[in-house]
Every structure is written in C-alpha cells, then in structure tokens.
Amino acid sequence: MDGVNARARRSLGVFRVVVLTLAAAYFLIPLVSMFDFSVRFPLTGKVDANAWLALVAPDDSGRLDLLREGLFNSAVMAVMTVVLAVGILLPTMVLVRLKLPRLSRTVEFICLLPLTIPGVVLVVGLAPIYAVISTKILDANTIWLAFAYVILVLPYVYRSLDAGLRSIDLKTLSETARSFGASWPTVLFRVIVPNVRSAIVSACFITIAVVLGEFTFARMLARTNLQTSLFQINLSDGQVAAVVSLLCLGLTTLLLVALDLVVGLGERRRARSARTVSQEDA
C-alpha cells in the first residue's frame, strides 16, 4: 500500500515539474527572445546595448516624446478607469444585492456583455460617440478614452467584486451598521469596502493590466496610448520598441506585485495575531 502511495506521489511530482516547465517555457521564451532581439542587431548579429541606451540618450527624432506621451496617457487612463469602474460598479452591486435583488441577473448580463462583443465592433459603435465627445462636450484628449475602457473592463471588475461581495454577509453587516445609525456612505466606505478590499485590489490589477495593454480602441480612434506609441516606434526602430515593451512589462509586474504586497501585509498581520492568540490559548 505504501509502495503504491509512494509511486503515486512520485508520478504527481513528475507531472508538476513537467507542467511548471512547460508553463515557464511558454512565458519566458518570448521574453528571452525579445531581450535577445533588443541587444542583437538583426542584420549583423552584433550584440550591443544601443537600443537600451537610446532611451536615455538625447533624442531628436521625437520618438521618446511619443513614448512619454503614450505612457502618461495610459497611466492617467488606468487611474481614471479604476476610479470610474470600481466607483460606479461597487455601489451599484451593493444596491442591487440589498434593495433590488431581482435586477441582479440583468446587471450581470449587462456587465458581461462586453466580453461577447469584439473590440473592433465596440469601436465602430463608439466612434460616433467620441466624435461628439471630441467636438461638442470635451476635447480630443486621449484620456477620455477611459470612458470606453470602463466598458471594456466591466466584466473583469464585475467578476472580482461579485466574488468579494459573495464572501461576506452583506445584508447583515449593512443592516447592523444602519441600525447603529450609519448613513449609506458610511456603510459603503467603512463597512463594505474594508471587507472586500482584496476583491477591489484584484479589480484594480486587472483594470490596470487591460488599460496598459489596450491597442485597438486607441489605434482605431486615432489616440496615443502606450501601445500605439510602441507600435509607432516599432515602425522606425524595432529594437527600441522591444526594449520599451520589456520595461513596461517589468514595471507593470512590479506595480502589481507591490499592490499585492500592500494588501497581503494587512491580512498576514491579522493572521499572525490570530496565531499568537491561539498559542496563548494553548
């Protein structure tokens, strides 16, 4: 019996190693190739750091300005999208769960709808709206694309918040707070938000990732964001575009890891205090 279990454990271990190796290869080979491309001149095969140094060297071509503009626009839009998407969806979902549960299916359907519509089709619908926004309501600034991105990230934000709200007894917590005299904003910000913090952070993660990687809307509506600027640079210098892509990927990963650490810190502290108390009890 023990021999059978040991064999099963060994097979499982081998299976895990194989899966992890394949996954690592899937993710790392393109990155390594990109790095290789950024340092090896395609025609001669000569290895140098010129493409990397070009980012800090004086530049007359204007491509760094374009990159800065794209990066700035994407960063601003990421913040705007996070604020708008979470700011609109969280109170709506709380309201629907507490007061209008019959509407929950409808809200879910509306929020998941963008998943089923290709980006190109969405742009076709949004183009006339943005024509009006650019000429009559606001202006042609790229950052107003954040409104369209809110639609784009709705399914992901909805799913994250939905999981968070399902994990707490929303009705009892809000009714308890209400019975002690809390206004609805107090219920939302001091009772619900702290208890779905992880869900909000994961909604932010995915929103930032989507906005930083978005190309179709910006390209088709002739706006400049990070991805369109990379595309432009790629047309003139593929190596610099590869460098910037790698840096963006690294920065985004660092940002998400930092956010995860910040959120995890509080939870780990709480878990540690729980362990300390159990040890005291023992």
Next chain:
Amino acid sequence: MTATASVPPMDATGARGVRLSHLTRTYGAVRALDDFSLDIAPGELVALLGPSGCGKTTALRALSGLEDVTSGRIIVDGEDVTAKPANKRDMAMVFQSYSLFPHMTVAGNIKFALELRKVAGDQNRIVADNLALVGLDTQADRYPHQLSGGQQQRVALARALAVRPKVLLLDEPLSALDAKVRVQLRDEIRRIQQEVGITTLFVTHDQEEALVVADRVGVMSNGKLMQIGAPADIYSRPATGFVADFIGLTNKLPGRANGATASTLGQTVPLLPGSASGDVTVLVRPENVTLRADAAAPTDRRGTVLTTGFMGSHAKVQVQLPSGGLLAAQLGVAEASALAVGDTVEVVLKGVPALAI
C-alpha cells in the same frame, strides 16, 4: 391584546415604551403583518414567538426601520418614528447571524457603534464596562474570527447595550448556537436586560427560550398576534387551539363540552373561559395526566403503554387509547419506572382547567 391608537402613558422615568399600532405589511398578495398591534412598557422584555413565516421578524424589522410598513404607526418614547429611516431611530439590534464587523477588533466594533451614535464619555471605559457585563473583558483586542459563536453573540450584545438605545432588538440571537451555549446566553440576556432595564423586543421560534426570558410572550400566526400575556398565562390559559398547540405539548382528546366542564375519557374536566361547547376537542397538557397500572381499569379510560422515555428530571410515557389515538403523559421518574411497555393503565386527568376547541 389590541392596542388603541393613543400614545402609551408615561412612566415614572419619563419613558413611554413602544407602541406598534395596527401595522400591516404586504408583499404582493402575502400579508406578513396583518393589523398587528403591540405595546411594550418601558424596561419590559417582550418575546414574539411563532412558527417560521408568521411575521415575527417582520414586526421586529418594522420597529427597527429596516422594513417599511404598508400601514400603521410605530411610536417610540412618545415619538412617531414610522417614517424615520433605520439609522435615525435610536435602537440597536442583535441578529441571528454573526454581525460583528470582521475587519474590526472586539473593542473596535463597540467603539464604531459609539462613534456612529455620537455617545459622549470615555470610550475605553464604556467598552470595558460593557465587555465586563457580558464576561468578555479580556477579549477586547481579538478579531471576530478569533471568537467562538457564543462569544461573538455576547460581543454583539455588548455593542448593542453600549450605545444605550431606547429599544434593544434581538432577532433570534441564539439560533446559531449549540444547545449548552444557548441556554447559558439566554440566561445572561435575561440577567443583563433586567440589570440594565432596557426595553427589549426578542424574536424567537423557540418556545422554551421565550417562556424563560420574557416578561410577556406574544404568540403570532399569519401576521397576527394570537395572544399576548405572561409566560405562565400563555402556557396554562391558551386563548386558542393554535396557541395551546404551539406552546408545549398538548393532547387532543375528543369530548363533549357543557358549560364550564367537558367530559372526555369518561371523566369531567373544568374548561377555560372561551372554550367551545358541544362536540369538542379538549386540549390537555401531558403534565395534567397521570397513569395508574390497572389491568381492570374501565374501558373508556383504559390505555396501553407504548413507550417510556427518561428526560432527566421527569419521564414521558406514550399511551395507546382504545380508540386508536395516542396520549402523552409527563410523570415523575419513579412513577414512570413502575410502568413497562405493554402494561394496561388507567388514564386519569387532573382537575386542571383545559381549553376546548
């Protein structure tokens, strides 16, 4: 039982208690509350008791403001609060499910309530005093997930008491607890309520809980208050068959009522006021039945022991009647141990007034 529309008279301390006057709450065709009226005197603990869906929780939620009423008035301390939202009513509630805020410590939960209610004074002192009241003064720094269910409900009670509300609302606060903790906390709730003297509405479906804890018990059915009175009155003088059936065990014996008495099982028993007459069902409590081992007992009062069950302080004996019906008797342990399954017994009804329906 039915309240008048006027405001309850003021007591010596200036408090006027609670009046729920002709409340109706409908959900489509369903009437969760149907012309429901109830007065609660200052410092009194009233328990609303009834089966699931009888409207007891709706009545409590209507009083708290968490549920709107279709019609009727709610008067607290002389003020009509019917149109006031929940957060503007000076009440505090303990829920059936654990309702502590998970991201706050025990002390944080109480302080948050004090902050919301703008309670003046030394908050640390108030927290400590109220935790001491429920015996959890050493747990102030723990988080809810570090407490047992009973401890969580104690903290919820301490939090509710800390804000010194006009009315304390308890919505089946013991239902989620195991039997031993439930009894312990039930007794504590009664002790604390009497110590603090707070007007309290307690909703439960557990009749024993209601009878032990309350000054008065209201029995509800289909959104209506069927009867309200002191626990002993509700138990010994039920006004309707529903109340008699719902509170405690009741034997339903066929009989014939004639004025103030009824004959059943070949015996005569006095009847409670409000009993029906003619061919009736006489409702007799198991403790008002005695059994004598007697093989030669008259046929109309004879029975055969079906089961005996030891209940600790007493025993339950089930008897098969010649008519095919079953009868339950509550006997002393010594009496019951003298009987064996299959024994023929004489059923004797004590002369305690019973209800005939």
